[in-house]
Amino acid sequence: MANLLGGKGAGLAEMTRMELPVPPGFTITTEACRAYLEHGREPDRLADEITREWDRFETEVHKRFGADRPLLVAVRSGAEISMPGMMDTVLNVGLGDEAVLRLAEWSGDERFAWDAYSRFVRSFGETVLRLPEQLFQEAETRVCDAFGAGRKNVLDAAQLKVLTSAYQEVVNAETGEGIPGDPRRQLDLAVRAVFDSWNGERARAYRRREDISEDLGTAVNVCLMVFGNLGPDSGTGVAFTRDPATGAPGAYGDYLQRAVGEDIVAGIRNTVPLAELERLDPASYARLRANLRALEAHYRDMCDIEFTVERGTLWMLQTRIGERGAEATFRIASDLVDEGVITPDEALGRGTGERLARLLFPRFAESGTDRPAARGVAASPGAAVGQIVFDSRKAVERREDGRHVVLVRPQTRPEDLPGMLASVGLLTTSGGKTSHAAVVARGLGIPCVCGADQLDLDVEGGVLTLPDGTRLRDGDFVSLDGSTGDVYAGRIPLVPSPVARDFVAPAPESGQSPAQQDAETVHDEAVRDEAVVRAVRRALDWADGHRRLRVRANADTPDEAVQARRLGAEGIGLCRTEHMFLGDRQPIVERLILAETPAERGTALAELLTVQREDFRGILRAMDGLPVVVRLLDPPLHEFLPDLTELSVRHATGDYRGEDRHHLQRVLDAVRRTHEQNPMLGLRGVRLGLTVPGLYANQVRALAEAAAGLKAEGLDPRPEIMVPLVGDVSELRLVKQEAEQVLAEVRLATGTAVDCPVGTMIELPRAALTAGDLAAEAAFFSFGTNDLTQTTWGFSRDDVEGSFFPAYLEHKIFAVSPFQTIDPAVGSLITTALAGGRAARPGLETGVCGEHGGDPESIRFFDRARLDYVSCSPFRVPVARLEAGRAVVEGAVVEGA
Template sequence: MEGKKRVYKFGGKTADGNSTMKNLLGGKGANLAEMGLIGIPVPAGFTITTEVCTEYNLYGKDAVVQTIKEQVEEAVKATELTMGAKFNPTDGSFPLLLSVRSGARASMPGMMNTVLNLGMNDETVKIIAEKSGNAKFAYDSYRRFIHMYGDVVMGVEAEEGHHNPFEVILDELKAAKGYKIDTELTVEDLKTLVEGYKAVIREHAGVDFPTNPWDQLWGSVCAVFDSWNTERAILYRRMENIPSEWGTAVNVQAMVYGNMGDSSATGVCFSRDAATGEDQFNGEYLINAQGEDVVSGVRTPLEITTIGSKRWAERNGTSEGDRVKNFPSLEEVMPSLYQELNVTQQKLEDHYKDMQDMEFTIQEGKLWMLQTRNGKRTGAAMVKMAVDMLEQGLIDEKTAILRQEPNKLDELLHPVFDQDALVSAKEISKGLPASPGAATGQVVFSADAAEKWAADGKKVILVRRETSPEDLKGMYAAEGILTERGGMTSHAAVVARGMGKCCISSAAGLVVSKTSMTVGGVVYKEGDFISLNGTTGIVYEGKVDTMTATLDGDFAKLMELAEKNTRMYVRTNADTPDDAKAAREFGAKGIGLCRTEHMFFEGDRIWAIREMILAEDLAGRKNALAKLLPIQREDFYGILEAMDGFGVTIRLLDPPLHEFTPNDAASQVEMAERLGVDVELVKAKVESLHEFNPMLGHRGCRLGNTYPEITEMQARAIIEAACDLKAKGFNPKPEIMVPLIGTMQEFKMQEDIIREVAAAVFAEKGLEVDYLVGTMIEIPRACLTADKIAEHAEFFSFGTNDLTQMGFGYSRDDAGKFLPIYIEKGILKHDPFQVLDQEGIGQLVEMACEKGKAARPSLKIGICGEHGGEPSSVEFCHRVGMEYVSCSPFRVPIARLAAAQAAIRE
């Protein structure tokens, strides 16, 4: 562990690192170094690398502290020189106080620990009070530090069912003095709190609060490393697909203060609107406050820009006079500093060529930038920003595509409130539109309740006074989030936008308790329905109907760019003409999977299938199938028409026959009466169809090869529909897919039946259509013998759901009992039914592609399993040379974007 550089300094317009070193310095550390290098005012400090976090987890605290001790001490000295202050002074010099923050490669807002004002003790607080001439500021900073250090480093937190002990003391003092807000506290009050907080630590931690700044520093650094593996950080990484082995850097930086009086302030700002994508500088600030005051929601922050302030006032019905007097913008209160901030944010956006999320502090009239990062944004904002920046010449087409997170497009494709339903909806409150979208659900008041109710299949709205990182699992489970406090940059707002969740913060008149919320004198208890419009900030009572969202020109432009830059095209999995039409509107070029068995469950069709199952001989089965033929033909006609000119892959009957028969006695009696047979015959047939492992039983091509009349009927229905369409001037392209083959002979027997039927239909109709006969590759043996199968099959379509099931030996129906535990313990990185296992199942797929193409170079290859709409799986499909992927209609745009990204990265 010796000899390596593990600590990188920054400050005073110099830095050891830069923005290209995010893997080593984390996003925050790399950007702090970069800001210094381009002349942005950044408080000096240093970054302990992500590699040290890995070493910390491997070797433990003592070994790592000893290894980095010398480099950290050197970096502290450099920080002292730059800032003109001393850490742990013994000569009366102005004390250097530090912040200790995390900084992973990928942004994880609020997920890990932070300690501010580090270096304070009974001596340094007196020096700061004397030299600053502001004793209130000094002791307020000291009590904040003890609270934060006790919580983050020493583990002093609220016991179950109780309030935070530090907050209890604060609330009691405020109540006794009649104070409403913290700023009313006097110096003597703050000194009382300091001693009270120390006593809390002594009582709960069993040791005294550490007064040596070096002990405080090492405790804080280790607490940040420890927070990498907290429950909330692990959950966030899992949600955002951030590898656990990356680790976090630790950024130690000189403190600057926004709470030194009315010439000081702090805030969070964005170079563009993170919710809508509008090219408008925006953000929030507070006079005489520390940074956590802005994001915690304890005080309602004000808008930075005048236009933002006026919009806020308009939404809340605040008069212009009242706004200027009580809710002025930073632009109005500190015009010169606002102008400096505005120039700085534009400089940072131009430098990084992306929307920036920034934190700043104004200390007694001097602006300091504490952080910049590429800001999280909603799906709509993501699309708009990329298109706008492309048109502004800030980025090129490929960058615009690569900047998209494909899964975020989901936010644009799902329902919004039906405008007609809103006419009669009862508005009960209005707050800040923190994250757009529409959500209806039953209110719950804790993260645990949200998680439990959602697991039971209920849609919930998580309602909180303000959210914290501990609420993450509940926010993830909820349809939307509503808070009493907080602004557009609060924890709830930032995290909800990152998740694509609807969120309204600082709702007017909302009072939230542990078990209810009160608005306008009306009490809403757990389980009551409310609806949130995150785009307008309006809260409605009860349920409000939704409707399909309308996509704008920016979305269309993005899809044009994707089309222009892609090689692999996208089909859809669709079983009805309506689904096919919807997918075509999203840009699907054909159908990759039409599941014919889904058609058998509509209306009275099931009875024809059941009649066939009960038939005692071939004649009886053919008679029943003859009733299905015109129905199937009509279905195929509609689907082929909807995808006119594009290939439509139609899978022959796949599931075992028992799925079409009833298991309960009452339904068996109904079946007997409906079909005019003895109920005992029905029971006997149901029993005979029972299989110990039906997924590996009498299904797929095995049905078609034992009952060839089924294949004959389906093939005839497909070819007749195609011929009828061609006669009317359409260009149908049916592709008949044989499911579940494991041997070439299984496929060949089905192919012969299909081609014989096609030849007969062509003779009858007096015309021919182009069609293909291929197979679904979903059995490992089919991958191993793909070259033999490709001698006859004209296309392969990978059914990766079953291939994953058979490859892993996991039952999809039962794997939910252990897969979450496997992922939590790191046995698996992802659920293999959601994200294709490229290491194992991927080898089978790649092998089959190579073998198949070698035997038949013209072989068309695609994928129709659910992985066809998952971005990393789509990229894999591109890499192994597939022609297309297929997915559900609403995931078609996601797959199109992922396919374009794969081509660009190639």
């Protein structure tokens, strides 16, 4: 019931049902939050229901603990989908001038009581009353200075009492009244603050980044406070039933003695490994391990647990399916299949294409790497290299300038989220695997090293001092390894990940690891690499066993074709021939455009024929036995000529740069002749083939001769010709007739028949609406979803994504860019075209060659629409394979439901 109780509330309810030790409390549902957000006030019946639950709660606490225990509660947010640190929490609700004395008496620790009260006053002031943090910090500094204390942690009970009074004075001065003394009134205000935090800036930014609906709302969990700072037999921790970074089996996590939960999450103190609890408190550790095993067995997945030990008594404060890195996602799913806990289909549902894509990212080269300058906690795997920035704002500014940055902080806070989103890596000098920086980094899929306390960080001065005395300043480069915790000064070369490397060659053996690493580390890394590679292979095998969609690649060169095939591509769905016209071939195209006689045009075409034939030979050879769809020239001719403005200036100033003046004039005339105000809708695609004599015929000849030559070698080339930007069947018919004539000529010249079907791209709304007519001539359809989206919306992609798209997303005109995920209207055009095309030509082959072919959500649509294949960039091929399999499994689950 996470949609009603929120993830945290559902976990607490489930642990209660399992009879695990959970503090008494109750949950206010997401339904109440949604009503509050819609109407601007709490539902009428909410106050009565809270009062009824509060009375029950008070009775239960007195029954279980005795009437002398103060009724202090934690008021925590808890959305259906985890949003770590993005919403507000208020602790110690119920404290007041009298309650603090009862807390001191019950605990037998006056300093503890006043520490809790000071934390409460400040938290309530900042979170509930929305007072500036700076006012409380200034008050704290004054008190610490007065007592000669460097920080709040060293103040004694009497001094903490003074600090509490100073905080109260801030509240009184800013509000004209103090914090309410009535616990029930405090609770009402705290609940409202948590509701309001759903629409806080950091929460909204996180939801946009993670594509979480704005309409879900948050639940509010009210639980009895249990204290981990009551002495050496108390503490707090976060535990995972498996390593959330690598997926390795065994309990992992952090523990802090004499601490409360906010200490460990904030990362203000360095933690000890969870295993240290076994030495400190064997009984609590044994109970915790038993609970971890029970929860993983119950949820059939890795779990994330927050717990507190209060004077030797273990309390379970939260459980959920744990956030994990991409590597851990696949390894855990694979291991759970081996353990008989889940089925392969269930495992397939857990490893998303997005996470697989992260495993294809590079990491540091293993050879030649210097000893790290420092080492911290390996909090989120992967390698990152970037320029140091010390605050979130600068990170955003530098990213907008196109730079790669690493955000360096003592510890991150939710307010740092924009800078974290803008960074390629995170480095903090305190905190552990469960600190804010670590949790958010894993969710964002960026490398993170936490707790690097060997580093001396001066944020105000903008200096990061390494243990050897080297000073790194703003803009200097730093390299992080979030898989090992290593920090390096400068830039370290990157290499493909073991998963990416596995598609090219077998995974490296341990003997290939760097000599400077000890044998145990080498062995551990080799085992870890082997485990994740095996898990990914299995996931792709399971996906391949289910998927209906074939997966091809968009590849324009022989090298790309080789790479695509290694990554599992089942052919090429889009070979863009315009890429063959660039570089040292561009002068040939220029001569073609400038040609004034048939002879000049013929000479240029002959040169292009030679080079294109060799390109096609390499691509067809790499894809031997698999289809290769070759798109005839698509972009406007002016893209192969110099810029009009630059040429005009050169002509006007006599800047011929060694060229003949007459030639420069001819080029300028050609550029003016081909210049268009809106080239996207101008002379391009099939229009070029019909207006530039011999252009398309020359390309078809090059392809056919390449295929004929390979067939003579005993190979099995399977070329297909695709005509772009067709809007009317007459256009397609004319090009097809010319292509068939050329194919016949090549057959006569070589004695080899080349089977080369001719199809078309559907990238204009008119083409989609007249698909039945087109299918009479087309052997296949390939949907060019980039242009189809542009022409449906009337957007110029190059112009709009960086201009008004952020505003459109903010105003919810669309939830995601239509160039990222298929827009519903574009989807309707696709289904219309499919129906018309299949009615006219049963068995018509259909595919997608736009960038949507690698988008997971779009792939689900294409599967439902029963297309035959998707085509995407080579490195997206494994992602598309995985998502195509997941689409079938998820569809079967929906149909079964």
